[in-house]
Amino acid sequence: MSVGDVALACAEGTPWHNEMVTTERNWLTLQDIGERTGLPRGRLRRLVEDHVLPAVRRNGQLSVPEAFLDGDEPRNDIRGTFVLLLDAGFENDEAIRWLLETEESLGAAPIDALAAGRKAEVRRVAQALA
Secondary structure: OOOOOEEEEOOOOOEEEOOOOOOOOOEEEHHHHHHHHOOOHHHHHHHHHOOOOOOEEEOOEEEEEHHHEEOOEEOOOHHHHHHHHHHOOOOHHHHHHHHHOOEOOOOEOHHHHHHOOOHHHHHHHHHHOO
């Protein structure tokens, strides 16, 4: 189930390879996001490093699931949920995958539940995974 060259952008900016992050979601490169949001590339990289915009390297370019954006801005509920997952012992790729794939207890992908305003429920489920 490989989607090509997939590497996670760690907080330190050092990519590491993992082909476990797969999804049918639409992905945008940082360049795409920069054009869409008007944010400079350096600012986007800082958002990745600060877990505001979790990203993986796909086909040689840092990419973000489009679902992690709310219109032209990063979703404001991603960082807290993502950091909670990291604190619960998830690796970065596992946290991204968990956000994108259907979670049985939510009846939806956590990112979709967040978009529906179910932030507290998503975070309770994430915290229970610790």
